[in-house]
Amino acid sequence: MKTVIPVGPYHPLQEEPELFKLYCDGETVVDIDWETGYNHRGIEKINENKTFDQVFFVVERICGICSTSHPFAYANAMEELAQVKVPDRAKYIRCIIGELERLHSHLLWVGLAGHFIGYNTVFMWAWKYREPVLDLFEMITGNRNSYAMFRIGGVRRDIANDKFPAIRKVLAGLKPKVDMLLGAVLDDPVIHARTKGVGILTKEDIIDYCAVGPTARASGLAIDIRKDDPYAAYGMLDWKVITAEEGDVFAKAAVRFLEMYESIKIIEQSLAAMEKLPEGDITAKVKNIPDGVGCGRAEAPRGEVFHFVKSDGSNTPVRHKIRAPSYVNIATFKKSCIGQSISDATLALAAVDPCYCCTERMAFVYDACSKKKIMNGNDLIRLSQKRTEELKRKL
Amino acid sequence: MDNQELIELLKFKFKTDIQNVYIRFKNRVTLQVKREVLPKLAKYLFKEHKARFIIASAMDSGDKFEIVYHFSYDPTGLMLNLQVALPKEKPEIESLVPLFVAADWIEREMHELFGIRFLNHPNLVPLISDGNWKEKTFPYAKKTVKKT
Numbered sequence: 339m340k341t342v343i344p345v346g347p348y349h350p351l352q353e354e355p356e357l358f359k360l361y362c363d364g365e366t367v368v369d370i371d372w373e374t375g376y377n378h379r380g381i382e383k384i385n386e387n388k389t390f391d392q393v394f395f396v397v398e399r400i401c402g403i404c405s406t407s408h409p410f411a412y413a414n415a416m417e418e419l420a421q422v423k424v425p426d427r428a429k430y431i432r433c434i435i436g437e438l439e440r441l442h443s444h445l446l447w448v449g450l451a452g453h454f455i456g457y458n459t460v461f462m463w464a465w466k467y468r469e470p471v472l473d474l475f476e477m478i479t480g481n482r483n484s485y486a487m488f489r490i491g492g493v494r495r496d497i498a499n500d501k502f503p504a505i506r507k508v509l510a511g512l513k514p515k516v517d518m519l520l521g522a523v524l525d526d527p528v529i530h531a532r533t534k535g536v537g538i539l540t541k542e543d544i545i546d547y548c549a550v551g552p553t554a555r556a557s558g559l560a561i562d563i564r565k566d567d568p569y570a571a572y573g574m575l576d577w578k579v580i581t582a583e584e585g586d587v588f589a590k591a592a593v594r595f596l597e598m599y600e601s602i603k604i605i606e607q608s609l610a611a612m613e614k615l616p617e618g619d620i621t622a623k624v625k626n627i628p629d630g631v632g633c634g635r636a637e638a639p640r641g642e643v644f645h646f647v648k649s650d651g652s653n654t655p656v657r658h659k660i661r662a663p664s665y666v667n668i669a670t671f672k673k674s675c676i677g678q679s680i681s682d683a684t685l686a687l688a689a690v691d692p693c694y695c696c697t698e699r700m701a702f703v704y705d706a707c708s709k710k711k712i713m714n715g716n717d718l719i720r721l722s723q724k725r726t727e728e729l730k731r732k733l
Numbered sequence: 734m735d736n737q738e739l740i741e742l743l744k745f746k747f748k749t750d751i752q753n754v755y756i757r758f759k760n761r762v763t764l765q766v767k768r769e770v771l772p773k774l775a776k777y778l779f780k781e782h783k784a785r786f787i788i789a790s791a792m793d794s795g796d797k798f799e800i801v802y803h804f805s806y807d808p809t810g811l812m813l814n815l816q817v818a819l820p821k822e823k824p825e826i827e828s829l830v831p832l833f834v835a836a837d838w839i840e841r842e843m844h845e846l847f848g849i850r851f852l853n854h855p856n857l858v859p860l861i862s863d864g865n866w867k868e869k870t871f872p873y874a875k876k877t878v879k880k881t
Contacts, residue, residue, distance in 0.1 A: 375861030383872065418761065548786045548835035561785070567760055567810030633761060633803065633812055635787075644803065646790040659790035666835055 347376040385658040407638030409488035411645040415634025428492035429571035430608040437601040442471040443639035444594045456723030467515040492621030533587040537674035537686025551641020557585035563637040587689040681725040763814040791843040828854035846873040
């Protein structure tokens with residue numbers, strides 16, 4: 339008898355409002371279906387009534403974790419449309435904000451992934467090491483989240499040179515912690531047993547679903563907008579795109595870990611470059627936005643963010659299309675979850691790192707015929723953790 | 734293959750089907766194409782040149798609907814926009830889902846936001862409107878009024 343497991347309308351662990359229905363035969367997931375739009379906010383429509391400057395504050399609130407990637411892509415689109423040349427110092431500041439965000443986002447994912455499989459120590463560690471990064475944001479931008487740093491033509495606030503030692507100190511402190519986490523997570527035999535060969539996405543699947551970000555890179559596709567279509571200062575810095583071939587949960591974790599080192603490298607280089615530039619030169623003058631279209635994209639922690647803006651020469655967009663990376667990455671669940679056990683599917687769903695919000699609802703497991711409640715969201719986590727315990731005992 | 738060569742090749746292969754070519758920047762090219770030729774051109778880009786489908790942006794331009802299909806040619810960072818116009822009295826176009834799964838959600842979304850019909854789409858059911866607005870009402874379809 340097939341059992342339907344609805345996970346949602348708010349995912350109990352991942353923070354996006356979406357409803358997954360896992361169709362299970364015994365312990366095995368045989369099909370998956372999803373419903374979105376439960377929390378449709380109509381942001382594209384809202385933006386048609388906002389001025390070009392106000393749109394920044396709206397798009398910043400699309401996602402709480404990668405709250406700078408949407409303004410980043412929107413700024414790129416607007417600067418393409420208005421043909422604005424951004425000062426170099428602003429470009430480096432943008433890179434620093436973007437990479438700090440990648441650091442805290444990847445650490446957050448590592449923590450949650452640890453919690454999913456029952457390694458709560460990893461969760462505590464990763465989130466503890468994430469804190470200094472958020473403190474840095476507070477120091478640089480005034481906010482731990484929704485930084486409001488971007489504007490058309492540059493950034494709103496400069497990072498004064500006397501703040502550089504504090505930033506460097508946090509980065510220097512973070513590196514050994516990431517080393518330690520990397521060793522603890524990627525060398526652990528139980529984590530190997532739990533994540534290797536789970537939720538595999540082949541290169542062909544990625545191409546077919548047009549998936550992006552670490553999800554694509556973990557399957558051997560070296561696509562990274564920062565490298566392919568360089569924006570801000572990424573083209574002026576020395577860093578590399580991290581890839582893995584296996585396409586399983588382990589490969590996705592490895593890619594995210596190694597990307598953290600690259601982010602640290604990018605920030606350090608940006609700071610060094612900024613020392614040679616005059617302070618205060620952070621924005622270009624923008625007179626008006628002409629009639630036309632602009633396409634901007636940026637590499638968020640989860641992949642490519644895309645913004646399309648059409649202007650008619652007035653002060654508001656006529657059309658603003660937004661595509662977040664999860665939009666294409668979530669669809670890959672159809673490939674990664676089918677054939678997995680329920681406890682592994684939970685992990686495969688988490689592996690693409692869909693955006694997180696703070697609302698948590700219960701997920702109920704029903705018997706499809708009697709509609710009788712069998713489990714709740716916490717039971718699902720316990721199921722996943724139990725599996726890890728079993729593996730631990732076996733090894 | 735660099736951007737210039739790719740554009741020349743497309744112009745050569747799809748001569749009369751490409752109505753206009755706009756090159757704004759090195760990495761941003763827009764091709765205005767007839768709607769009949771879109772599946773053929775998309776297939777050629779996706780299969781032969783491994784261009785990645787980013788998304789499609791639909792808009793209501795007053796007298797017609799327009800869809801811009803954004804493709805990314807990652808080896809050079811080129812963003813190729815295929816722009817098609819659809820008459821309001823018959824807003825129909827061939828679906829790209831048989832070609833790649835990535836078009837599934839966005840076509841369903843455009844269908845419920847603008848009322849554009851995607852022919853041969855395997856599952857053209859609402860994606861986001863359930864419980865949000867009435868069926869057969871298209872909140873993004875509008876008459877474009879020049880703002881002051």
